[in-house]
Amino acid sequence: MNMISVRTDFSSPIFAAWRDAAGDDWTAYIDHEFVRSLGDGSLPRASFIHYLVQDYVYLRHFARAWALAVVKANSREEMRIAAATVDALVNHELPLHVGICAEAGISEDELFEAEEAPENLAYTRFVLDAGHSGDFLDLMAVLAPCVMGYGEIGTRLAATAADTPYRQWIDTYAGQKYQDVCHKVGRLIEQAARDRLGSSPQETERWRHLCKQFRTATKLEAAFWQMGLRGHA
Numbered sequence: 001m002n003m004i005s006v007r008t009d010f011s012s013p014i015f016a017a018w019r020d021a022a023g024d025d026w027t028a029y030i031d032h033e034f035v036r037s038l039g040d041g042s043l044p045r046a047s048f049i050h051y052l053v054q055d056y057v058y059l060r061h062f063a064r065a066w067a068l069a070v071v072k073a074n075s076r077e078e079m080r081i082a083a084a085t086v087d088a089l090v091n092h093e094l095p096l097h098v099g100i101c102a103e104a105g106i107s108e109d110e111l112f113e114a115e116e117a118p119e120n121l122a123y124t125r126f127v128l129d130a131g132h133s134g135d136f137l138d139l140m141a142v143l144a145p146c147v148m149g150y151g152e153i154g155t156r157l158a159a160t161a162a163d164t165p166y167r168q169w170i171d172t173y174a175g176q177k178y179q180d181v182c183h184k185v186g187r188l189i190e191q192a193a194r195d196r197l198g199s200s201p202q203e204t205e206r207w208r209h210l211c212k213q214f215r216t217a218t219k220l221e222a223a224f225w226q227m228g229l230r231g232h233a
Helices: 013-022 024-030 033-040 045-072 076-103 108-112 118-133 136-160 167-174 176-197 207-230
Strands: none
Touching: 013 024, 013 136, 013 176, 013 207, 024 136, 024 207, 033 045, 033 136, 033 167, 033 207, 045 076, 045 108, 045 118, 045 136, 045 207, 076 108, 076 167, 076 176, 118 136, 118 207, 136 167, 136 176, 136 207, 167 176
16 A cells, blocks of 8 residues: 555644654654554454554553643643543543454453553653643643544545455544544644744744654654554564
8 A cells, every 4th residue: 555645734833843853753653564554454453452452551641641731731722622632532532442342352441451561651651751841832742643643644544545444443533523633633732832932933942842752752653553563472
């Protein structure tokens, strides 16, 4: 399956600049072998289930990071969007994992008690540490690769994927509901950057740090795919 160009800024030139600054690391993430295998259906089912179990664990921490964004918020809109994202993760995205894993004989209790893979630990603790040590915009920089990256991947796979058993996963992230989340978060990033860095964020002292945080999170996303591809081996 050939990679097609799907590069939307999701209503956020700041996100687009972060993505461009990540360079080849962004491509390694969105065009990882795991992603291509989802699209052409060649991904072993065991690898997909292993990924889903680990992603369930990851999303619990991801929800905590968005809850931390509520604490770090400086405006009602920041609080509302962060709180709504926690609700979407806990009550909508996690149930997708629960349903698919149940078909594989894995209960939600087993998901909740699953041991975290080292790649999962590295990624989730990095995100939470960035949130605890930084401000709301630091959190957006480390959360954006997951939110926006999945939106970009979903859109591309929906346009290129053949007859794949992973269509439900693809349709979830290509669907209008998730794409709307990406645009909402994109606008949130724009406003957060303007409020904290002014009209020329790329000229501020913090810009290089934010780009570095985004790029690190992007690398950890690619490592997460590799962990999924490895499966239990």
